[in-house]
Amino acid sequence: MAKQILNDVNVETINIGNIFPSNQYGEFEIVDKYNDINNGGRIRFTIKFIKTGTEKTNISPQQIREGTIRDEYYPIHYGVACVGNITKREYTNGPTRREYSIWRNFIRRCYDPED
Numbered sequence: 001m002a003k004q005i006l007n008d009v010n011v012e013t014i015n016i017g018n019i020f021p022s023n024q025y026g027e028f029e030i031v032d033k034y035n036d037i038n039n040g041g042r043i044r045f046t047i048k049f050i051k052t053g054t055e056k057t058n059i060s061p062q063q064i065r066e067g068t069i070r071d072e073y074y075p076i077h078y079g080v081a082c083v084g085n086i087t088k089r090e091y092t093n094g095p096t097r098r099e100y101s102i103w104r105n106f107i108r109r110c111y112d113p114e115d
Contacts, residue, residue, distance in 0.1 A: 009065045011043045019050070020064055025071035026051045030064075049074065052082075077104065078111035 006020070018030045032046035036058065045059040052073040063069050073082045081103075086096060109115055 006065050006067070009061070011061045014045065014061060014064055021067055022049075022069050022071070023067040024076065025049060025069070025074040028056075028069065028071075031055065032057075077107050080111055081107045 009020070014030055014033065016030050016033055019027050020030070021027050027050045028047040029050060030045055031048045034044055034046075035041045036044040039058075043061065044057070045061075045064065046055060046057045047059050047064070047069060048055045049071045052071055054071045054073045056069060056071075059069060071082075072085055075082050077083075086100070
């Protein structure tokens with residue numbers, strides 16, 4: 001899905017129950033709106049991805065407007081596999097790099113029609 005910015009979305013127009021698109025991880029629903037006292041009282045949101053049920057907290061209006069929220073449990077690899085709660089640093093430079101590479105190649109061999 002191409003990156004999109006929802007220009008008409010702002011803190012006043014984002015309400016509980018609204019559904020928005022993300023750039024790569026499907027739609028998400030706003031499940032809570034609150035003042036973050038640890039962040040200068042700024043309005044933050046809790047969202048829930050429709051497809052996976054993954055919940056994320058401390059989401060800014062800008063992230064919602066730009067669709068940049070990431071769902072680690074969305075099946076982004078060939079439509080069948082997700083990364084999970086591993087960080088990008090871990091699978092590109094860290095101790096799990098080799099294991100991640102083996103796993104990803106396994107998924108590719110099983111599900112890539114061009115392989």
